[in-house]
Amino acid sequence: MTENTQKPKANTLWGGRFEGGVSDIMEKINASIDFDKILYRQDIQGSIEHCKMLVETGIITNEDGQSIQDGLTQIEQEITEGNFEFSAELEDIHMNVEARLTEIIGATAGRLHTARSRNDQVATDFKLYVRDACDQADEALKALQIALINIAEENADVIMPGFTHLQSAQPVTFGHHMMAYFEMFTRDRGRFQDARKRLNECPLGAAALAGTSFPIDRHQTAKALGFDGPTANSMDSVSDRDHALEFMSAAAISAVHVSRLAEEMVTWSCAQFNFIQMSDSFTTGSSIMPQKRNPDAAELCRGKSGRIIGSLNSLLITMKGLALTFSKDMQEDKEATFDAVETYSLIIAAMKGMVEDMKVNPEQMRKATDLGFITATDLADWVVRVLGLPFRQAHHITGSLVAMAEKKGCDLDGLTLEEMQTIEPLITDDVFNVLSVDKSVASRVSFGGTAPSEVLKQVESAKKRIG
Numbered sequence: 001m002t003e004n005t006q007k008p009k010a011n012t013l014w015g016g017r018f019e020g021g022v023s024d025i026m027e028k029i030n031a032s033i034d035f036d037k038i039l040y041r042q043d044i045q046g047s048i049e050h051c052k053m054l055v056e057t058g059i060i061t062n063e064d065g066q067s068i069q070d071g072l073t074q075i076e077q078e079i080t081e082g083n084f085e086f087s088a089e090l091e092d093i094h095m096n097v098e099a100r101l102t103e104i105i106g107a108t109a110g111r112l113h114t115a116r117s118r119n120d121q122v123a124t125d126f127k128l129y130v131r132d133a134c135d136q137a138d139e140a141l142k143a144l145q146i147a148l149i150n151i152a153e154e155n156a157d158v159i160m161p162g163f164t165h166l167q168s169a170q171p172v173t174f175g176h177h178m179m180a181y182f183e184m185f186t187r188d189r190g191r192f193q194d195a196r197k198r199l200n201e202c203p204l205g206a207a208a209l210a211g212t213s214f215p216i217d218r219h220q221t222a223k224a225l226g227f228d229g230p231t232a233n234s235m236d237s238v239s240d241r242d243h244a245l246e247f248m249s250a251a252a253i254s255a256v257h258v259s260r261l262a263e264e265m266v267t268w269s270c271a272q273f274n275f276i277q278m279s280d281s282f283t284t285g286s287s288i289m290p291q292k293r294n295p296d297a298a299e300l301c302r303g304k305s306g307r308i309i310g311s312l313n314s315l316l317i318t319m320k321g322l323a324l325t326f327s328k329d330m331q332e333d334k335e336a337t338f339d340a341v342e343t344y345s346l347i348i349a350a351m352k353g354m355v356e357d358m359k360v361n362p363e364q365m366r367k368a369t370d371l372g373f374i375t376a377t378d379l380a381d382w383v384v385r386v387l388g389l390p391f392r393q394a395h396h397i398t399g400s401l402v403a404m405a406e407k408k409g410c411d412l413d414g415l416t417l418e419e420m421q422t423i424e425p426l427i428t429d430d431v432f433n434v435l436s437v438d439k440s441v442a443s444r445v446s447f448g449g450t451a452p453s454e455v456l457k458q459v460e461s462a463k464k465r466i467g
Helices: 024-030 033-056 062-080 093-113 118-154 174-199 218-224 234-239 242-269 296-319 328-357 362-368 376-387 391-408 417-421 429-433 437-443 452-465
Strands: 159-164 167-173
Touching: 033 062, 033 093, 033 118, 033 218, 033 328, 062 093, 093 118, 118 174, 118 234, 118 242, 118 328, 118 452, 159 174, 159 362, 159 437, 167 174, 167 376, 167 437, 174 242, 174 452, 242 296, 242 328, 296 328, 376 391, 376 429, 376 437, 391 417, 417 429, 437 452
Parallel strands: none
Antiparallel strands: 159 167
């Protein structure tokens, strides 16, 4: 039997330190190309600008620089057109691109990596990706906000129960309810915008961790890539992933808002509420119950919010114990971030579609205000305002009247004046003016209140603020 003494082929990009190749297991655990190939545009863009800077500073020749740039442009086209063969043996997008560049232009390709490391390269690529994700999230949220503004304006005077603890609390308008989510998403947009500002410093040129002895111009590459400037500390440049964490934090908070709205849509669309009807585009049927219209899209938005929160937790836990600077653990940053970006984009688009398509049932919403003694607070306020009694005493009087109405089987306006006066003799028939749901809603004219007139003011303000 002939013994196979041939050593595994070493990765030529590693140079002379390693004689043998990696095991299959090591290759599998080490490779990231299956997911980080999504960064190819950012990687090639960063490499082209790095190459231009090397030429401008005289580190490489014009001829070599042009050859490298032409090769990179060709590779980008190959990947875009689906004609590029990715290799797990080459680990990641950076080494796949460099290996192909070597095939195209020969040894000159090796000059591209002058004065940089994969550490600053990947940090730059990743920042470019996250920056784009922040911009996309902001635009998607704006589109959702427009949908909310439109439905709020159309339903500014539609009365519905407002809930606390999912118990009828006070009457509000549906338009007011929708504008509450508008405000939530406004804050979400602010978080993405803030994250973008903080991340917009360029790590390229930090090299592995200590900077470089080559006379590079980091300000040139930063400006060319749309950054406000280069990062100030080379170690921080390659060791931190705040940009990804901030994006996922903003996405997680926003996903919670999406989930809350989705939860309400699920509740409102059931037969017992029947406040809204979801469109066929965002519902499914049952395989056995033909009458069903399942709010699957809303439920999936609610469920996928947990996925985004999980991605954030994953990276937080990965980063918490890492000494400076780079560790391979940080390779785990991308899958979590990529998944969060994709999932967040999907739920925002779905929620926008559901808001645009849903049909409101004003009659059913108004009917629901007949339950739960929903004008009790108005009664208590009237006792304070008209009778001059302390609020705590007014609260007690109102509670006693609610108990009386409960026993009688009617709402508060179903009690007679005489019955009310057995609890508080000072009550007059003027009290019946505040027991109307419509008058209750119309009276809430404080800034940010639920009165239709205030909702329309909120809508007009929102149109100006949205940008």
